[in-house]
Amino acid sequence: MTSSYSGLTYSPTDIQDTGTFVLRSSNVKNDQLIDADNVYVNPDIVNSINVKVGDVIIVVRNGSRALIGKHAIVNEEMTDTVIGAFMSAFRGENGNYINALLSTDNFQKEVHKSLGATINQITGKDFSMMIFQTPKFGEQQKIGAFFKQLDYTIALHQRKLDKLKRLKKGYLQQLFSKNDDKVPRVRFANFTDEWELRKLGELASSFEYGLNASAKEFDGIHKYIRITDIDDSSRKFNSESLTSPDIALSSADNYKLKNGDILFARTGASVGKSYLYIESDGLVYYAGFLIRARIKSEFDSNFVFQHTLTSSYESFIRVTSQRSGQPGVNAKEYSIFEIGVPSLEEQQKIGLFFKRLDDTFTLHQSKLDKLNSLKQALLQKLFV
Template sequence: MMSKEKRRVPKLRFPGFTEDWEQRKFSDLYEKISEKNDLSYSLNKIISVANMYYKSDAKVSNEEYLKTYNIFRYGEIAFEGNKSKDFAYGRFVENTIGDGIISHVFEVFRPIVKYDIYFWKYYINYEPIMGKVLSRCTKKTTMMTNLVAKDFLKETVLVPTLAEQKQIGTLLNTLDKFITLHQRKLDNLRLKKKALLQKLFPKNGERYPELRFPGFTDAWEQRKLGECMDSFEYGLNAAAKEYDGTHKYIRITDIDDETHNFIQSNLTSPDIDFNSDVSDYKLNINDIVFARTGASVGKTYLYNPSDGDLYYAGFLIRGKVNEACDAGFIYQNTLTRDYDSFIRITSQRSGQPGVNSKEYATFRLNIPCKDEQEKISELLNRLDKLFTLHQRKLDHLQLKKKALLQQMFV
C-alpha cells in the first residue's frame, strides 16, 4: 500500500500540496479534433510542430492545398511521429505560440478541462512518462510512428490539481527563459568570434588583415602548417578502460564540437602498461591534436595543462608547434573558413573522409611576427574563455531542469 502511495506523488513539491495526483484517462483530458483550414489561415500561419514557430519560408503548390491543413489552436497538442534518440515513439508538442495551421499528417487533440498550458507543455513532452504511453498506442513504420488515437485516449496519466499545475508550469517556464537567455549570449559570442576571425586574419590572397593591433604594419608571410611544426605524430593504438585517476585518454569524441575543449565527463584511461615508456604519447604545452578520420575530421584541440595528464589516441595526430610560432595563434587558424575549406577538399576519399599528417602539413596559412601572433591569440583566447563560462552556465541550467523534471513529475 505504501509503494502505491509513493508512486502517486512526486519527490519534490511546493509547500501546501500534499494530496495524491489523480489518475485520469486521456479521454477525460483531451478530445481528437480535425478542424480543416477554410483559408482563414494563409502561408504565414503555418507552424513548425518540431520547433514551435511560424515558418517564414513555407511553400505550397497552390493556395487550395492549404485547405488540407489542420487548424492548430493555442493550447492544443499535436503528435509528431519522428523517432529520435530522445523520443523512441515520437512525441506530443503543445502549441504555446498562437493559432495557426499544420500539415494533415499531424493529429491534433484539444483540452476539454481547465489546465495550465506550461505544465502540460513539459508534461506531455516528457519521455520517461509519455514514452511508455506511446509504446502502447503507436504503430511503427520505416521512418516514423503512427499514433492510434483511440488507443491513446484509453491510456491513463497521473494529474495534479490545477493550482499545483500552475506552480510547476511557472517554475519550468521561468527556468526555460534563463536557458534561452544564456543560449542567446552563446550565439552572440559565436557571431562575434566569427566576425573577429574574418577581420583579424587576411582574406584569401591578401597579406594584410582588416583589423590590427596598434604598432603592427608589416605584411604577413604565407607558410605551410608543416613549417610551423617540429613534428606530426600519430597516437596510441589502445582501447579505453576505466579511468585510473591519473592518466586521461583523449579521443576524437572527447573533444567538444562547439568549444573544442577536452570533455571532462566520462573520463577514461588508455589500456596500456604505464611502467613502460609512453611519454611520446603524452601531450605537452604547444601541442595541437588533429582528428584524422571520420565525420569529425579536421577537429582540433590545443592542449591545456589544467586538463591534466592527457594521452592521445590513434585517430588523432599530434602537431608540436615550434618556437617561431605561437601555438594559440596556430590553433585559432584551424577555426577559420580557409581551414574548413581545406579540410572539406583534402578529406575527400572513396570511403570515410580523412586527412593524414603529410596532408595537414600542406595547409597554407598567413603568419605575422610572433608578437602579433601572441596578441591575436590572447584576444581570441579571452573570448573562448567567456564562451566556455556561458556554456557551463547553460549546461548547469539544463541539468537543473532535467533534475526538476525527474523530481516534480510522477
C-alpha cells in the same frame, strides 16, 4: 479540457519563398520553437488550422526514433502558421502544464511503449492509451507557469550563447587574413606589417600519429583522448566519461600531450575536428585516429588552433578529405594547409582575444547546463 489536431500534408510543388509557415521537427529544439530550415507553402492549399498561443506541438512521426516526442509550446501570436503532417498539436487551457509533462521521463517511457519495431510514429490512439497522474487544474496551472518561466530563462541563456557564437564566427572572418590577402580586414592597434602565408608544416616541429591502444576504465591519473572525447561545439576535452589507455604506459611517453599541442581527427565523419591541449586538462595520451601537431615556440598555438575554426579550414578539409571510401586527411596533407601568419606579438594578441571569448562561451554554457539539470531535477520532483 484539451483537444488535438493534425498537421498539413503538402507536396514539394507547394513550397515557395513566402506564404504560410509550416512548423516541422526542425523548428523544435530544447522544448522551444526556433527558426531553422523554415518551409513556406502556397496559402491556397492550406486546409489545416492556424496555431494559437498556448498550443503544444509535438513530433509524432520521423525517420529518427530519437525525434519522436520532441515538443514545444507556442508562446506568441504566429499568423499564417500551421504544423506539418508529421506533427500533432494539443490545444487547451493548460498548455504550459502539458508542455512540461511532455518533458518528463514518464512521457518518454510511454512513447517508447508505443513505437513499433520498424515504424517511428505515435498515433492519436497511442496518446489516448497513455496514463499519467495529474493534479487538479489549479495546481496544473501553477506547475505550468513555473516551468514556463524556467524555460524562458533557459531560452534567454541559449540566445546569449548563440549570439556569442555568431559574434565569434564574424571575428574569425575579420581577424584572419584570406589566402590572397596580405592583411586581415580588422587589426588591433599598432600592427601594420603584412602577414606571411605559411604552411602548417612550417609552424610545427612534428606531426605524430596516436597510440594504438584500446580504452579501459579511468585509473584516476592517466587520461585517454579519442575523437569522440572532443566536444563537437566547444572543441574542448569532454571529461564526463574519462578512460585510460589499455597499454603499458612506460613505453608511451611520446604520446603524452604537452601544452600547446594541437590534435586533428584524421578519418571518418569527424575528420578535421581539432583540439588544443592545455595543462589544466591533466595528463593526457592521444589515440590512434588522431594526429598531433607540436607547434614551434616561435608561433602562438592558440592563434594556429583558431585557424582550424575558420571557413577556409573547413573548405580545405572538405576538398582534401575526399576518398573513394571513408573520408580522411593524413599528416602530410595537414602539413600543407596554408594560413596567414603575422608577427608573434600580433599572433599572441589575437590568440588571447579568442581565448577570452572562448572562456566566456564556457561560462555561459556552464550556466545553461546547470539550468537544464535543474529543470530535469524539478520535473522528477513535481511530476509523479
